[in-house]
Amino acid sequence: MADVTARDGEREGRSPDHDRAQLLLVGALALAVLFVALALLLNTAIYTGNLATRETGVDAVPAVEYVGETRTAGVDTIRSVNRLNNTSTDALNSALNASIDRWDDLASHHRAVAGDGAAASVVAVTNGTRIQQDDATRSYIDESGTANWTVAADADLSGVRSLRLKVDESTLPGGFADDVFHINVSSTEGTWSVYVYTNAADDPEIRVFNDGSEVAQCPAGSVTDGTFVIDVPNESVGGAPCAALGDVDDVGTDAAIRYRYGNEAGGTYTMVVDEPPSALTLPGLVAAGSGQPYYTPAIYSADLSVRYRTPELDYEARIGVQPP
Template structure:
C-alpha cells in the first residue's frame, strides 16, 4: 500500500536537499584546493624567475670598491709622507700631496686599463692643519717655557684631532694618579682625560676618564726598553687594543687640549689638528725644531673624487682621506 503520509514526503525532500548541499560543498572545496595549488605554482614560478633575472642582470662592483679602498689607503700614506717631508709651507704641502697622488693614480690607472677598465682618483679638496710634536725623547712634557700645566692648543673652529700618540719613559712617571701626567681634551663642555702613571709595581697604568667618571683603567708592561707607546687615535697601547682611548678624540668645534703635570712624564708625542696655525692658540709651542715642543704646517685630510667605468658599470664616489 502506497505511503500517502505527507510527513514522509517532507522527510524525503529534506534528505535530498541535504545531499545536494553536501555535494555542492564538496565540489566547492575541491575547486578552492585546485585554485590554491595553481596560485602557489604561479608564485613559485615568479620568485624563481625573479631570482634568475637578478643573477643574470647582476654587475660585479667588486673592482670599483677595491679601487676606492686602494685610493683611500694611498691617499692616507701620501698625507703621512708629505707632512714629514714638506712641512715648511701650505703651498709646498699641497703641491707635494697632489703630485704624489697624481703619480699613484697614473700607475693605478695603467694597471686597471690592462683589464679594459677606466679608473681615476682626483684630489677634490685638502684640509690644511697643524702638526704638534715633541721629538726629544729625553725631555719632559712641559711647555716651551717649562710650564707643567699648560694649554697645548685651542681654537673656536678646532674640531678635529688625529694621529695623537705618546711614547713615554715609564721610569720617569709619577707613582700613583694624584700628581700624574694627564691630557685633558675639552669639547662641548665635556672633558675627557688620559692619565699615565706607575701603578706601584713594574707596570704602567693607563686610565681614561670621561667627564669625571672612570671609563677604563688598565696596566701594561713597558717592556725591556722602558718605553710605553700610547696610540690614542689607533686605540691601542703597545699594540694591544684599548678602544676607550678613542673617546678623547670625539670632539666638536671649540676644542681645547691641555697637559697637566707635564713634569711627571718624559718622552715624545705628536698630534695633527684640523686648523692652520693662524686660526689656533698655541701658547706653549715654538715654530721650529729646536728641542722644544713645536708646531709645523700639515695636511689634516683630503677628499677624493673616484671614478671607475667598465662596459657594464659606471661608478662614482667621493671618499674621505684621513689617516689615523
C-alpha cells in the same frame, strides 16, 4: 498492487553509487589539471626571474676594491707629505695633488687592462698642524720649561687625531695623584683627561676621566726598552686594550689640548689638529729642528673624488681620507 515504475537509474541499468563515483573522478581530474597549470605558471615565473637576474646583474666588486685601494693610497700619501713636504701649506697641497695624480695614472692603467675605466682626484683638503716632540730625553714641559701649558687651542679647533705618546717609564712618579702628568682635551663636548703614573706594583698605568668622573683604569700591556706607548686612536696602552681612550679625541668646537705637570713624565709625542698654525694659539711650541716641542703645517684630512666605469656600471663617489 506493486509499483512497477522504474527509477531513472534503474531503467538505464546504473546505481546511485555509480553516479557519485563518476562525479568524484571528474572532480579529481579537474583538480589535477588545475594543479599542473599552476605548477607550469610558477616554474615559468621562477625561470623568468632567474633569467632576468642573470641578464641585468652588475658586478660591483671591482669598483668596491678600487674605492678601498684609493682610500689606502690617500692615507699613505697624507702621512708621507706631512713628513716630507711640510715647509708650508702650499707645499703640502701641491705634493698631495701630485702624488694622487701619479697614483691615479698607475691605477687607471692597471684597470684599463680589464677594460674598466678608473679615476681619482683631490677635491678638498683640510689644512692642519702637526705638533711633535722628538727628544726622548725631554720631559713634557713647553719650550720655556713650563709644566702646566696649553699645547694648542682655538675657538674653531674641532679635530684632534693621531695623538700618541711614547713615555719613558723611569720618569713617572709612583702612585696616582692629582699632580701626576696628565693631558686635558677640552671642548664644547666637555673635558677628557688622561693621567699617567706607575701603580703599587711599579708598573705603568693610566686613568681616564670624563668631566672629573673616572671612566677607566688601564695598565700598560708591555714596556720595551723602558718605554711604552699611549695610543689614543688605537685605544691601547703598551699594546693592551683601553677602550676609554677612543673618546679622548672625540671633540666638539672650541677645543684645547693642555698638559698638566709635564715635569712628571717624559718622552716623545705627536698629534695633528684641524687648524693651520696661523689660526692656533701655540705659546709653548717653536719651529721645527730646535729639539724643543715644535709644530709644522700638516694636512689633517682630504676628500677624494672616485669614479669607476665598466660596460654595466658607472659609479662615482666622494670619499673622506683621514689617517688614524
